[in-house]
Amino acid sequence: MSLSNNSIERICKIFGYLDTLDKQGTKFASSLDLAKAIGATSYTVRKDISLLNIIGYTRKGYDVKTLKEELGQKLCLNKKRNACIVGLGRLGSALLDYEKFQEDGFDVVAGFDSNINKLERIRTDIDVYPVSRINEIIIRKHIELGIIAVPSEYAQNIADTLIKAGVTGILNFSYVKINLPKNIINVNLDFTNSLRFIAAKLSGNTTNK
Amino acid sequence: MSLSNNSIERICKIFGYLDTLDKQGTKFASSLDLAKAIGATSYTVRKDISLLNIIGYTRKGYDVKTLKEELGQKLCLNKKRNACIVGLGRLGSALLDYEKFQEDGFDVVAGFDSNINKLERIRTDIDVYPVSRINEIIIRKHIELGIIAVPSEYAQNIADTLIKAGVTGILNFSYVKINLPKNIINVNLDFTNSLRFIAAKLSGNTTNK
Numbered sequence: 001m002s003l004s005n006n007s008i009e010r011i012c013k014i015f016g017y018l019d020t021l022d023k024q025g026t027k028f029a030s031s032l033d034l035a036k037a038i039g040a041t042s043y044t045v046r047k048d049i050s051l052l053n054i055i056g057y058t059r060k061g062y063d064v065k066t067l068k069e070e071l072g073q074k075l076c077l078n079k080k081r082n083a084c085i086v087g088l089g090r091l092g093s094a095l096l097d098y099e100k101f102q103e104d105g106f107d108v109v110a111g112f113d114s115n116i117n118k119l120e121r122i123r124t125d126i127d128v129y130p131v132s133r134i135n136e137i138i139i140r141k142h143i144e145l146g147i148i149a150v151p152s153e154y155a156q157n158i159a160d161t162l163i164k165a166g167v168t169g170i171l172n173f174s175y176v177k178i179n180l181p182k183n184i185i186n187v188n189l190d191f192t193n194s195l196r197f198i199a200a201k202l203s204g205n206t207t208n209k
Numbered sequence: 210m211s212l213s214n215n216s217i218e219r220i221c222k223i224f225g226y227l228d229t230l231d232k233q234g235t236k237f238a239s240s241l242d243l244a245k246a247i248g249a250t251s252y253t254v255r256k257d258i259s260l261l262n263i264i265g266y267t268r269k270g271y272d273v274k275t276l277k278e279e280l281g282q283k284l285c286l287n288k289k290r291n292a293c294i295v296g297l298g299r300l301g302s303a304l305l306d307y308e309k310f311q312e313d314g315f316d317v318v319a320g321f322d323s324n325i326n327k328l329e330r331i332r333t334d335i336d337v338y339p340v341s342r343i344n345e346i347i348i349r350k351h352i353e354l355g356i357i358a359v360p361s362e363y364a365q366n367i368a369d370t371l372i373k374a375g376v377t378g379i380l381n382f383s384y385v386k387i388n389l390p391k392n393i394i395n396v397n398l399d400f401t402n403s404l405r406f407i408a409a410k411l412s413g414n415t416t417n418k
Contacts, residue, residue, distance in 0.1 A: 005248055005410075006215065012405035020386065037386060039214055076412035077405055090303035095400070097299050100384050104401040106408075144411070145404060169407035171400070175309050177229065177246060185410040187403045191304070191380070192313040194396045195354060196221040196286055198378035199315075201214075201394040202353070203285035 007048050008075070013038040014045065015077055018068035019104070030061040080105050082143045084167075086131065086158050087150030088113040088122055091173060095149060096124045109141045131158075138165035145169045152176040216257050217284070222247040223254065224286055227277035228313070239270035289314050291352045293376075295340065295367050296359030297322040297331055300382060304358060305333045318350045340367070347374035354378045361385045 003011070017037040021029055031042040031049075038045070046057070049067070052074045056067055072078040083106050085095050095101075096111050111128040113119055119128045129137055137143070146162035148155055148170060155174035162170065169185045172178055180186050212220070226246040230238055240251040240258075247254070255266070258276070261283045265276055281287040292315050294304050304310075305320050320337040322328055328337045338346055346352070355371035357364055357379060364383035371379065378394045381387055389395050 005406075008409045009402075009406055012402050012409060015405065016399060016402055017386070075405075075409040077408060079408070079412075081404075081408055083404070090299065090306050094299035094303045098400060100399070100401050101404065104405070106401060106404045145407060169404075169411050171403050171407060177226070185407045187407055189398075189400070189403055190225060190309070191307060191398070192309050192315060193218075193221050193225055194380050194398055195290075195292070195310065195315045195378075196224065196284075196313070197214075197218055198354060198380065198394045198396055199286060199288070199290055200217050200221060200284040202378050203288075 003051060007051060010038055010040055010044065010048050011052070011071055011075060012077070014048070015068060015071045015075070016104075018064050018071070021064045022068055026064055028058070028061040029064050029067075031057070033061065078105065080107055081145055082107050082109045082141055083145035083147055084108065084110040084112060084134075084138065084141075084143045084162075085147045085149060086112045086134070086162070087148060087154075087174075088115075088118055088128065089149065089151075092147075092149035093122060093124070095147060095173075096122075096126050106145065108147075109143060110137050112137075131161075134158075134161050135165040138162065138167060143167060145171065147171045147173070148178075149173045212260060216260060219247055219249055219253065219257050220261070220280055220284060221286070223257070224277060224280045224284070225313070227273050227280070230273045231277055235273055237267070237270040238273050238276075240266070242270065287314065289316055290354055291316050291318045291350055292354035292356055293317065293319040293321060293343075293347065293350075293352045293371075294356045294358060295321045295343070295371070296357065296363075296383075297324075297327055297337065298358065298360075301356075301358035302331060302333070304356060304382075305331075305335050315354065317356075318352060319346050321346075340370075343367075343370050344374040347371065347376060352376060354380065356380045356382070357387075358382045 014034050031045045035042040035045045054070050056062055085092050088111050101108050108126055111126055112131045112134055114131045146167040148158055150158050152175045155176050156178045159178045172188045223243050240254045244251040244254045263279050265271055294301050297320050310317050317335055320335050321340045321343055323340045355376040357367055359367050361384045364385050365387050368387045381397045
C-alpha cells in the first residue's frame with residue numbers, strides 16, 4: 001500500500017475524529033461529517049478511505065467504531081509506541097503533561113534535560129533523566145519516538161543522539177529544520193505556520209476545498 | 210484568487226522556509242529545495258507558486274528574498290497581527306514564551322486566565338488579565354487572533370467569548386473540536402495527529418510524494 005503524505009495526514013485526522021465520535025457514543029458518520037471535521041471535501045474523504053480497500057459505507061454513513069478500527073489497523077495506529085521528550089523548558093514540560101499522547105496510544109516514558117536542577121524541581125509522574133543518559137534509556141525502554149523541545153541551536157545534536165540510540169520517528173518543536181537520514185520519519189511543528197494559514201485565509205484566499 | 214486549503218498550507222510552509230533561508234543569507238533556492246523542506250514534490254511547489262501568478266524562476270532557482278516578499282504580499286503574511294492566548298497553564302505559558310510568534314509578525318499582546326493567583330505568579334513581559342476582561346482588552350488592543358490553551362471543557366465557551374469580542378481567527382490547542390460561525394477561520398492543533406502521521410509512515414505506508 002502506497003499513500004501520499006497528504007492522504008496519510010488526512011486519514012490520521014479522520015482517525016482522531018472517529019475516536020472522538022466513538023467516545024461521545026456517536027454510531028454513524030457521513031463522509032460529509034468527516035470532511036467538515038478535517039477540512040476536506042467529502043469526495044476526498046471517500047477516496048482516501050477507499051485507497052485502503054475499506055468500503056463500509058452504509059445508508060446511515062460509516063459505522064464509526066468499525067471504520068476507526070479498520071483505519072487504525074491499516075495504518076498501525078492501534079499499536080502502542082513509546083516516546084520521550086528532550087528539553088524540559090516550558091514547552092517540554094507542558095508536553096510531559098499532554099494527556100492526549102497517552103490516551104492516543106503514545107506512551108511518554110522518559111523526559112530528558114541537560115539542567116540537573118530543572119530535573120530535580122520538575123513536578124511530573126514521568127521519569128526524567130539528564131541528557132547524558134539518552135542512549136541508555138532509549139534502548140532500555142524501547143523508545144521509538146523522540147519529541148524535541150530544546151532550543152533551536154541544540155536540536156540537530158539531540159536529533160543525532162536520538163537516532164544513534166535507535167529512535168526512528170522525530171517530532172520537532174524547535175524552530176529549525178533538522179537534517180536526518182532518509183529512513184527517519186520527521187515532522188516539524190511550527191505553530192506560526194498555523195497562524196500564517198489563518199492569516200492567509202482571513203485575507204480572502206479561500207475556497208471551501 | 211481562490212486557493213485550496215492544501216495550497217495555502219504549503220505556501221505558508223514555503224514562506225516560512227524562505228524566511229529561514231533568507232536569514233541564513235541563502236540567495237537562491239530550487240523548487241526541489243523548497244519541496245524537500247516542506248515534504249511535497251517539486252511539481253506541486255511550482256504549481257502552487259504559479260497559482261499566485263508568480264514566475265520568478267531563474268536558472269539559479271527562485272530568488273529567495275523576492276519570492277518570500279511576493280508570497281507574503283499575495284497571502285497578506287507581511288501584515289502584523291495582534292494575538293492573545295487564553296489559558297496560562299503549562300502549555301499556555303509556554304506559548305507566551307514562543308518567540309517565533311513575534312519574529313514572524315504575530316504580536317502576542319495579551320494573556321488571559323481565570324485563576325488570579327496564576328496571573329500574579331506568572332513570569333512574562335506580556336500583559337496578563339483575568340478572563341472576565343477578554344471583551345474589553347480585545348477591543349482596546351485590536352486583537353484579531355485568539356490562541357486557546359484552556360482545558361477542553363472550557364474551549365467552546367472561550368471561543369464564543371473571543372468571537373463576540375471581535376476575534377476572527379482561532380488557533381485551538383485544546384483537545385476538542387469547537388463549533389464556530391462560518392466566517393471564523395480556525396485551526397485545531399492536535400499534537401497526537403503528528404505522532405500518528407509518524408507512526409503510519411513508520412509502518413511503511415509511504416511514498417515520496
